Amino acid sequence: MIDVRRMQVLRAVVTSGSVTAAAAHLGYTPSAVSQQVAALEKETGIALLERVGRGVRPTAAGRLLTEHAAVISQHVAAAETALADLRAGRTGRLGIRYFASVGPTLLAPALARLRREHPDVTIDPKLTDPNDPLPDVEQGHADLAIVVRRTSDESRPGIRLMHLLDDAYQAVLPTGHPLAGRRMIDLAALAGEPWVGSEPPGPCLEPITDACAAAGFSPDFVAKSEDYATAQGFVAAGLGVSLIPRLGLGTRHPGVTIRPVRRPEPVRTIYAAVREISLDQPALRALIDALVGAAKA
Template sequence: MIDVHRLRIFRSVVANGSISAAADLLGMTGSAVSQHMAALQKQTGLALLERVGRGVEPTAAGRTLAAESEPLMSEVKRLESVITDLREGNTGSLSIGYFASVGSLWLPRIARRLQSEMPDLVLEMILTEGYPTGESPPVDIDVVPDDPRETLRPGYSITPLTSDPFVALLPQDHRLARRRSVPMIELAEESWISSDISAGVTESLIARACAAAGFRPRYTVEAQDHYTAAAFVAAGVGIAVIPDLAGRTRLPTGVRRVRLTRPVPTRDIVALTAPVARANPAAARAVELLREIATKPAPRG
């Protein structure tokens, strides 16, 4: 098993490009750092560093190890923080991952409630949206659209929060803009604007709903986020189909929000709690608050 302490020293050497600079930063002697690097290379069976001038550079294997160790070191740092909090009896810290619309509509209320109930709590909110599958930063609680590629994380507990139907965004002068609801098939001939930053569950839910209605959407612009997509709609470039929660944030002037029918694409939103956070009372309370807020309609922007 790889030695985490040596791995941390190795990452410092790579970042500084020098054994001596890493030693100064870590409060160690240069010989001690060199010995740790020799031991790590022996342990891994890899040549990780090579001399370049007066300094060192990672080999190809070294660069890969440094990059791939980033999630591990983030998790180690988080565990060390948990241990410190447990030892000192602190309320501790809590990290919550989110996607954009949840961040603007739910998390301010969550933060206000948690800090009023737990004044010593340190909150860290991390945007986890848009990362490749399995590469998002480690957090105690991750609020995500339910997606088998993301939500089936070993050891994590899943708490359903709400179902979020999709709506259509139309220019205010669009032929359908005055309707209260629109069947999906009536959007078949429109120019569509994509708004799924990760080309993930949102895009697949829309594609399935369109297929069920008997057509395939014709995308002419890839905006990659709901807010930019809404701006394109306001400019008359096309129409967008986005989750209702995203549509409840402030929309540009000139954009109409219309309900969809036959069928209604819907995403489920869940909270994933990491194994290390299960004993954290702040995490348990945060999930309770998330369930409470998710059941109340968010105000329209």
């Protein structure tokens, strides 16, 4: 295999017309330059330079390698520029995984801010419901995932979780329900009600079932929907009551009443998950800052 660095030395010799001038340009000794050219001739199996008076000139093979060395230098310079742009956050691509209810409330304003700050970064957001997006981050298929996790969940090696928001669940009742007149509802007051499920099995359902267990009952699900709008429709139709997180109540059905819940208040905790090794990327850091800002807003 031809040594690229030796090709660059040969190019310096051909450009300057002498070993001594090339050595001065490269910061080498003349003997070191001669050794590099000799090693390159040994690698290629052909003479690359011939002496002309006090200088040298390339053979046909020397001219060929010099031309390729020039092309390589251009590619290296382009790579260095592209790398500098990526390192500074001016270019790049960010793969994002998210679930539906954080799309309009957290992700949309964060992406708008990221677009203003890093207009040349390509953004690739993908909805992952109902799958857990964390494996995509672990395997390098995504740069960031918005996830729901409990404090008791095991940490993942190489993954950083950054807290964004505690999203409390609220009671969704049919208009005219006896409890709708209360400003706040104790969770135990819903124990004897038929329930409309609003969450799939997993980290978003667990805060509901855990809170109900703490209140001394297990909810009787008579209907289930993994879509918040449909769940509200089921409640409005009188099928039962439901608990839906605040982020899922951006659009409210006219036939329901929404009240906060206490004793206990079910809460899902939302995090941004990234690989530790990726945290030095300016665009990714900017996205995290934008998500934190959107969560505070």
